[in-house]
Amino acid sequence: MTSKLSRRRMMSTLAAGIGGASVSGWFPAFADQLVSDPKRQRHCILLWMSGGPTQTDTWDLKPNHENGGEFKEIQTASPGLRFSEHLPKLAAMSDELAVLRGLSTGEGDHGRGTYLMRTGKVPLGPMQYPSIGASLANQLGNQELALPGYVSVGPFRAFNQDAFGAGFLGPRFGPLIVGASDIPGQMANGAQGFPNLRVQSLDRAAGIDEARMKKRLGIWKSLQDDFLKTRTGAAKTHNTVYEGAVQLMNSEDAEAFDLSKEPEKLREDYGRTVFGQGCLMARRLIERGVAFVEVSLGTSSGGPGWDTHSDNFNAVQRLSTDLDAGWATLMKDLKDRGLLESTTIIWMGEFGRTPQINPNAGRDHFPGAWSAVLAGGGIAGGQAYGKTSEDGIEVVDGMVDEEDLLSTLCHSLGLKGKSNTAPNGRPIPLAEGKAIESVLA
Amino acid sequence: MPAENNELLRRVYLDLAGRTPSVSEVRAFENDESTNRFEALVDRLLKSPDHASHLATVWRRFLIPEGVDLTAFGGVEAFDQWLAERFSSDDSYDEVVRNLLLAEGRLVRSGPLLFYSAAKLDPDQLASRTARVFLGMRLECAQCHDHPFEPWAQDEFWGFAAFFARISRPNGTLENVSTVMRVSDVDRGEVMLPETEKVIAPKFLDGSEVLEGDGAPARRQQLADWLTAARNPFFARATANRVWGQLFGKGIVEPIDNFGIEHQPASPELLDLLAGHFVGTDFSLRELFRSIVLSKAYRLSSGAVSVDDNRPELFAQMNIKTLTAEQVYDCISVATLLDSAPTGEAMAINVARIGNTSRAAFVQQFRTPVGRNTEYQGGIPQALTLMNGGLISGATGLSTSGLLTSLEAPFFTNKERIEVLYLATLSRKPRPSEWKLLDGYIDEDTKGNELQEGLADILWALLNSAEFTLNH
Numbered sequence: 001m002t003s004k005l006s007r008r009r010m011m012s013t014l015a016a017g018i019g020g021a022s023v024s025g026w027f028p029a030f031a032d033q034l035v036s037d038p039k040r041q042r043h044c045i046l047l048w049m050s051g052g053p054t055q056t057d058t059w060d061l062k063p064n065h066e067n068g069g070e071f072k073e074i075q076t077a078s079p080g081l082r083f084s085e086h087l088p089k090l091a092a093m094s095d096e097l098a099v100l101r102g103l104s105t106g107e108g109d110h111g112r113g114t115y116l117m118r119t120g121k122v123p124l125g126p127m128q129y130p131s132i133g134a135s136l137a138n139q140l141g142n143q144e145l146a147l148p149g150y151v152s153v154g155p156f157r158a159f160n161q162d163a164f165g166a167g168f169l170g171p172r173f174g175p176l177i178v179g180a181s182d183i184p185g186q187m188a189n190g191a192q193g194f195p196n197l198r199v200q201s202l203d204r205a206a207g208i209d210e211a212r213m214k215k216r217l218g219i220w221k222s223l224q225d226d227f228l229k230t231r232t233g234a235a236k237t238h239n240t241v242y243e244g245a246v247q248l249m250n251s252e253d254a255e256a257f258d259l260s261k262e263p264e265k266l267r268e269d270y271g272r273t274v275f276g277q278g279c280l281m282a283r284r285l286i287e288r289g290v291a292f293v294e295v296s297l298g299t300s301s302g303g304p305g306w307d308t309h310s311d312n313f314n315a316v317q318r319l320s321t322d323l324d325a326g327w328a329t330l331m332k333d334l335k336d337r338g339l340l341e342s343t344t345i346i347w348m349g350e351f352g353r354t355p356q357i358n359p360n361a362g363r364d365h366f367p368g369a370w371s372a373v374l375a376g377g378g379i380a381g382g383q384a385y386g387k388t389s390e391d392g393i394e395v396v397d398g399m400v401d402e403e404d405l406l407s408t409l410c411h412s413l414g415l416k417g418k419s420n421t422a423p424n425g426r427p428i429p430l431a432e433g434k435a436i437e438s439v440l441a
Numbered sequence: 442m443p444a445e446n447n448e449l450l451r452r453v454y455l456d457l458a459g460r461t462p463s464v465s466e467v468r469a470f471e472n473d474e475s476t477n478r479f480e481a482l483v484d485r486l487l488k489s490p491d492h493a494s495h496l497a498t499v500w501r502r503f504l505i506p507e508g509v510d511l512t513a514f515g516g517v518e519a520f521d522q523w524l525a526e527r528f529s530s531d532d533s534y535d536e537v538v539r540n541l542l543l544a545e546g547r548l549v550r551s552g553p554l555l556f557y558s559a560a561k562l563d564p565d566q567l568a569s570r571t572a573r574v575f576l577g578m579r580l581e582c583a584q585c586h587d588h589p590f591e592p593w594a595q596d597e598f599w600g601f602a603a604f605f606a607r608i609s610r611p612n613g614t615l616e617n618v619s620t621v622m623r624v625s626d627v628d629r630g631e632v633m634l635p636e637t638e639k640v641i642a643p644k645f646l647d648g649s650e651v652l653e654g655d656g657a658p659a660r661r662q663q664l665a666d667w668l669t670a671a672r673n674p675f676f677a678r679a680t681a682n683r684v685w686g687q688l689f690g691k692g693i694v695e696p697i698d699n700f701g702i703e704h705q706p707a708s709p710e711l712l713d714l715l716a717g718h719f720v721g722t723d724f725s726l727r728e729l730f731r732s733i734v735l736s737k738a739y740r741l742s743s744g745a746v747s748v749d750d751n752r753p754e755l756f757a758q759m760n761i762k763t764l765t766a767e768q769v770y771d772c773i774s775v776a777t778l779l780d781s782a783p784t785g786e787a788m789a790i791n792v793a794r795i796g797n798t799s800r801a802a803f804v805q806q807f808r809t810p811v812g813r814n815t816e817y818q819g820g821i822p823q824a825l826t827l828m829n830g831g832l833i834s835g836a837t838g839l840s841t842s843g844l845l846t847s848l849e850a851p852f853f854t855n856k857e858r859i860e861v862l863y864l865a866t867l868s869r870k871p872r873p874s875e876w877k878l879l880d881g882y883i884d885e886d887t888k889g890n891e892l893q894e895g896l897a898d899i900l901w902a903l904l905n906s907a908e909f910t911l912n913h
Contacts, residue, residue: 171818219901220902
């Protein structure tokens with residue numbers, strides 16, 4: 001099969017031929033066929049933990065120390081690897097997960113940390129760097145696809161708008177936003193009690209049918225052609241972006257955003273949250289060929305849920321439950337469809353949180369020693385890499401920084417040593433750290 | 442080649458008033474037969490309330506960083522209002538900057554103090570922002586180590602930051618402090634070199650003497666005096682370059698806030714000339730805008746028969762500039778008579794900017810990353826918003842659009858109706874080649890529903906066109 005052909009179209013063709021055959025009959029065979037194709041497209045899903053997630057209550061517990069807090073550790077499916085008790089489903093799938101416990105970064109401010117982790121670069125430098133989403137959309141994106149290469153579900157962008165942008169790559173690689181905390185009503189629940197996630201203004205305005213839209217676009221095109229005869233630069237980019245938007249509106253693939261097409265049971269498994277439904281949307285987008293999808297957790301209240309300066313334990317228990325349901329179901333769903341092997345998942349936020357517990361039962365910003373997780377395609381799961389001290393305050397082994405993390409991600413996606421090209425023609429490496437060989441499959 | 446009259450008209454409205462001209466404003470200009478009509482228009486625009494509120498938005502965008510929640514500190518509205526009043530009364534710019542740098546009072550009062558609360562009262566953030574927006578220098582690269590390309594040492598950054606060390610500040614983080622806290626000068630406070638105990642004394646970037654000890658003026662006062670002095674080589678040049686960059690899409694030094702060895706001015710003579718003029722007019726921004734807008738370079742066309750990227754780079758051809766989200770809203774609003782109903786007086790259109798909640802909501806949704814304004818930053822979400830979103834369907838809806846409703850008047854011919862649509866959006870009449878095409882949609886016999894829908898479709902296409910969405 002060719003990687004260009006939309007997998008969904010292939011599946012519906014197959015399904016039509018198979019008729020009433022049960023899903024379990026042909027699904028695994030089809031999945032095997034996909035896995036064995038070395039040229040197939042690679043994808044990345046970023047699970048973005050806005051606010052700065054606590055490592056001590058998730059992946060790197062300290063049960064024998066006063067910094068440990070209220071949660072218990074549980075044994076995962078991988079010998080010697082233990083997670084928080086509130087991540088049982090992920091613990092059962094730990095063979096897919098590589099936990100990096102030695103992350104140490106230099107930014108403890110939300111805005112600066114967000115930019116640092118999402119670009120690998122300190123903010124306010126001489127250049128506007130693309131977020132990792134735009135970077136990977138550029139590298140892995142399928143140009144013929146109507147869907148954009150970078151989709152962001154439920155982002156809270158207020159900390160740093162630029163950290164979500166395409167920087168020097170230009171707006172063509174910028175994110176398509178689905179449900180954003182800074183746009184009123186976007187995270188609200190729909191009719192069936194699920195979050196009503198959708199692409200804003202994707203449908204034609206009320207009262208405008210297809211013929212009318214076609215007529216409008218006809219007039220529009222002649223205006224554009226005229227203007228572009230004598231002009232370039234911004235005018236040309238404007239035209240390219242509009243063509244992409246029109247293509248998306250007219251594409252069947254836009255139904256990827258319509259979650260009502262999924263079985264109710266599966267939607268329940270993902271969780272009735274923006275994060276859970278976002279994970280389901282991620283799967284629908286990945287199977288249609290989208291290169292990069294990010295899903296934010298804890299943003300549905302309109303703020304950064306992981307910023308637990310007070311009442312940390314109740315908040316983190318809720319967040320963990322949502323995380324566990326959405327992420328575990330996503331991995332299972334991708335695996336069933338033969339897509340997990342070609343999809344690398346990365347879990348991170350802008351920084352970690354203090355191992356010490358403050359007087360408000362909270363934890364504060366802490367970039368010194370924290371955790372990120374890699375999973376799925378190209379990742380050797382079932383392990384923890386790096387180690388923090390008994391009190392969790394220092395990295396004692398396997399210290400890595402933001403560039404190392406992003407380099408490891410790029411290697412796992414088959415992008416070792418790749419660069420983007422800046423407008424002045426200079427190659428800018430995707431990441432400039434040292435990939436962690438032992439977590440690469 | 443010089444810009445056509447209507448091209449220049451549209452540009453100067455967008456640059457000075459932040460919006461396109463209304464149909465009557467276009468017609469008034471076209472009917473004005475005096476030889477100095479452009480000069481007269483520029484004078485009128487520079488004194489208009491729309492100019493003051495537009496500049497307030499532009500200035501706020503670089504004075505206040507994005508992504509900081511300022512609701513607790515009175516929000517940006519009071520700040521916009523304060524700026525607009527300064528620009529409206531043509532306060533000299535050194536005075537405006539002194540007011541910002543010496544702001545004091547309760548945090549919640551907002552106004553000029555927002556410059557401080559947005560930087561969280563941190564000496565290092567205040568230092569890097571002050572250097573960047575008023576002196577055109579990115580000192581912050583020297584925050585953690587000596588600047589890699591420029592002659593700024595780490596000590597110099599912290600020496601500059603030391604001027605902001607002696608203001609009252611909260612013990613904890615600013616988020617947790619009561620906003621009734623007062624900001625004022627205090628007599629102690631120091632900055633230290635990061636990860637050391639080494640106290641850094643205040644030091645001017647040009648080595649001028651800093652007064653210390655009893656009776657010396659407060660550090661902030663000394664900084665404000667030094668920074669806005671006529672003999673400060675950076676302040677006037679940085680400001681002249683900023684205004685030039687705003688009008689041309691590209692500074693004489695580019696990026697506009699990155700003066701230094703790596704970024705030499707395209708023309709040092711031009712920069713010195715403008716800076717000298719600015720100082721000589723007692724730092725009048727209005728005069729600076731006037732001089733640049735009346736220059737030959739500003740009046741060049743953005744179009745060229747052959748495409749050559751070097752021409753706009755060297756100001757031999759106007760750059761095409763993108764509109765900010767605020768400008769997109771204002772232009773749609775003026776073109777389709779959204780917020781401001783016509784008053785009968787030709788020149789009485791003023792857009793409602795400060796405190797306009799539907800504008801704020803649109804801007805929130807439509808905003809794009811800050812980049813060079815010659816690069817189109819909108820993406821698919823912005824395109825979808827303009828094609829299918831509420832603002833446009835209201836503006837092109839048969840029952841909701843003020844513009845379309847006004848075209849129902851019986852004395853118009855269909856040709857005149859289409860002309861109004863073009864004047865309202867593109868500030869020009871259709872060209873002969875366009876009439877050929879438009880006749881296919883609407884001719885003089887078209888009427889009723891077909892006519893209404895046809896006009897709405899043309900308006901929709903105009904509002905979505907690059908020619909409308911860009912400042913060219």
